[in-house]
Amino acid sequence: GNSVTQMEGPVTLSEEAFLTINCTYTATGYPSLFWYVQYPGEGLQLLLKATKADDKGSNKGFEATYRKETTSFHLEKGSVQVSDSAVYFCALSDLADSGYALNFGKGTSLLVTP
């Protein structure tokens, strides 16, 4: 079956540092890939998505590129802010495996310090 693996946290960075959160996946079909974010005390919300190979999703300064050859969808941001502190979840949906039900990784906690 499908699965998502993302790097263990917590990740602690200073403000303006470069961020990478690794995410790799296993899928039987042609999945769509997502990053969701959960800010403290809030519900999950979509950060960005990519639906096919080589697509780049971007939002709020975050980017992730759908790499089929490496089965990866790493999240990056050039300069993080304190307000980016949150838990980040990589996810996929694949009609071939789960009828589009989202399959999430375990989440990576990010703490950005001033």
Added chain:
Amino acid sequence: GAGVSQSPSNKVTEKGKDVELRCDPISGHTALYWYRQSLGQGLEFLIYFQGNSAPDKSGLPSDRFSAERTGGSVSTLTIQRTQQEDSAVYLCASSLEPNTEAFFGQGTRLTVV
């Protein structure tokens, strides 16, 4: 409604009791998902409803768990004979169509004592 609404927000129940968790999805959304979030365990898929199709129940952890979606709208997740390991945050999400952005509710925090 403006977003996905879940009730109650918190539920404390005694071991062995049954509980019902409610989810009101965004109006017009055809897809509805239930997930369980345990500390350090990420999001565990439970069940997925899509339109009038038979639900995907492959994530339900035991036969004590069941869910229904009435009239293609409101969904209820029922846990019978609750156990302490059922303690978690239960999240509901809906999306307009399959494979589009899922909007999550704030969750129901269930504590079994």
